[in-house]
Amino acid sequence: MENPVILDEQLNNSTPKIARRRKLIPVWMKIFVWLFMVMGVFVLIGFIFGLLKMRFEMALYGITANEPFSSWGILLMLLFLVKGIVAFALWAEHDWAVDLGIFDAVIGILICLFVMIGYPALFAPDAKFQFRFELVFLIPYLIKLLKMRLPWHETKV
Numbered sequence: 001m002e003n004p005v006i007l008d009e010q011l012n013n014s015t016p017k018i019a020r021r022r023k024l025i026p027v028w029m030k031i032f033v034w035l036f037m038v039m040g041v042f043v044l045i046g047f048i049f050g051l052l053k054m055r056f057e058m059a060l061y062g063i064t065a066n067e068p069f070s071s072w073g074i075l076l077m078l079l080f081l082v083k084g085i086v087a088f089a090l091w092a093e094h095d096w097a098v099d100l101g102i103f104d105a106v107i108g109i110l111i112c113l114f115v116m117i118g119y120p121a122l123f124a125p126d127a128k129f130q131f132r133f134e135l136v137f138l139i140p141y142l143i144k145l146l147k148m149r150l151p152w153h154e155t156k157v
Helices: 003-010 028-053 070-094 098-125 135-154
Strands: 058-060 063-065
Touching: 028 070, 028 135, 058 070, 063 070, 070 098, 098 135
Parallel strands: none
Antiparallel strands: 058 063
């Protein structure tokens, strides 16, 4: 004879289903997650190039650098490193992944706006306005992360 407690649980579906946080991430974000995990590895390669005094070209948000240990190079390596950490944390379903992703998105948007508006206004008044295409992805990324925040924290791994 079967145990009535087990039978009741099966009939009532009273056992909670454990969902994966990864299922909250849409396909377009998963593509970027993988892209930035790879880019995070390239930061290590750039660091090694810098130690060997070799050139390593990097660009993000309208900022470019050829030297890993220049001020712009260090900033870019840090940005790519943060993006790599966020990407890995999202894929690994860490509790803090969405919060760090929101921070990353806000920083990215602020840097894009500065490169588009602030830098030309302050340092290059003759420069033409250039829209940063990254905003097309950063803004929906931020919105999606803000919407995912509560379900992410409610979902147990």
